[in-house]
Amino acid sequence: MADIDKALADVTKTVEIAGPEEQVEVQEEINESLPNPGDAEITPTEDGGVEIDFEPGAFNQAQSENHFDNLAELLPEEILGPLGSELNQNYMDYKESRKEWEHTYITGLDLLGFKYEDKTEPFNGAAGATHPVLAEAVTQFQALAYKELLPADGPIRTQIMGAPSPEKEMQSTRVKDFMNWQLMDQMKEYEPEFDQLLFYLPLAGSAFKKVYYDDLLGRAVSKFVPAEDLVVPYSATSLEDATAVIHVIKTKENDLRKQQVNGFYRDVDLGAPADIESDLERKERELEGVQKTKNEDVYNILEFQLKKVFTYSSTTVPLTFKRKRSD
Secondary structure, three states, rough: OOOOOOOOOOOOOOOOOOOOOHHHHHHHHHHHHHHHHOOEEEOOOOOOEEEOOOOOOOOOOOOOOOOOHHHOOOOHHHHHHHHHHHHHHHHHHHHOOOOOHHHHHHHHHHEEEOOOOEEEEOOOOOOOOOOHHHHHHHHHHHHHHHHHOOOOOOOOOOOOOOOOOOOHHHHHHHHHHHHHHHHHHHHHOHHHHHHHHHHHHHOEEEEEEEEEEEOOOEEEEEEEEEEHHHHHOOOOOOOOOOEEEEEEEEEEEEHHOOOOOOOOOOOOOOOEEEEEEEHHHHHHHHOOOOOOOOOOOOEEEEEEEEEEOOOOOOOOEEEEEEEOOOO
């Protein structure tokens, strides 16, 4: 077999490192691509830190006085109008996506047997009573859950973390007694609304409590929020991963006007409330045996809690290396 003699290609290359002048030129190009740090505004704080404003002069820096200012008072109408329309459309879309659940819930309320119906089908005088087995199950659940969750000495329990000591035990007792006093004595609505929640929970499958500070009452309150008054996107599996949580607040004109005077809502003309009642609300009123009067001004307020997911990408700085030529 003949020997094959192949010469390797000449792969030797000369790589020359840029000199100081070229390195300075590259650094200048990088600095030009980066944001100008001189545009930031640095303000010292009383605790020894600083506040850095990367966009001095941007909106609400000079117009708002503190973090809790009502932005609706500062934003122009050309921003508030489209924003309100978009949020209202989102609410309508979210509510439409759970139409089947509302229909099932309405049908299930008829099985409680709270109301006798005079039926004409299949013949006049047919039995219109419904066996109250579902109502009995709901009331039994309500009674057992109430006894477990609201005992006579209060619902709050404390647990000492770490090594126990007499000081920690005394502190734990003080915290427990104070919290039980707040819930059962100061928050007048806590017990009756919690009892109401336990009734609706087995019917709707979900029920919610909203705890917040009420400026008008000057204390914390705990409100029961039915499942039909809390609207989330169709893709949400829990309140934690929901991009929006909408609470439909039903309030009277007098209470709404108080909130406007207090500065919580914008002081705008309320107008006449929309006389719109959903099928679910109509069914609940029918079972309760009450009827809505025409002169009852009830406004529906949509309270949005928005959670946006922002994706941050690093700034790509173009680097241009110039090759040093040798003559």
